[in-house]
Amino acid sequence: GDSVTQMEGPVTLSEEAFLTINCTYTATGYPSLFWYVQYPGEGLQLLLKATKADDKGSNKGFEATYRKETTSFHLEKGSVQVSDSAVYFCALSQGAQKLVFGQGTRLTINP
């Protein structure tokens, strides 16, 4: 079945560092890809999405590009802030709209 694999966490960075969180997927067909973020004590929020190959999703300084040839959707941000500390989930969906999630990556940004 479909699956999503994220880089192991936790990830700890200093403020203004460059961030990459790797995400690869296995799926038949052409899924839509998502990054969700979960701030402490809250539910998940959609951060960005891409629905077809070579699409780039972007929001709040975060970007991810749908790479069909490498089945990847890596999350990047050029300069992280303390407020970006959260758990990040990569996910895919196709057809029936069910989301398949990766295991999540906890990110901590130190001032």
Place this chain on the structure above:
Amino acid sequence: DVKVTQSSRYLVKRTGEKVFLECVQDMDHENMFWYRQDPGLGLRLIYFSYDVKMKEKGDIPEGYSVSREKKERFSLILESASTNQTSMYLCASSFPKLEQYFGPGTRLTVT
């Protein structure tokens, strides 16, 4: 603003009790979902519903049932709670093929 609310943020129940988790959305969404979130496992789909009185099993339905009598409300039922059902439970809703909106979660402890 889309709002998905869950009846409790924290819940403590005893083994063998019947447990009801309630979820309400105010956006007239057709689809509603129940996930459980466990460290290192990400989110796993328990059940979802795409219409009133309709339901489909997700990836881990064993030990759970659901009820959707009204469009805005989706209930998760643990018929006889067990300690391995201690987890964070997240409800979500969406229009077909669009992003899912999540509630804040219910942290259930079964002792």
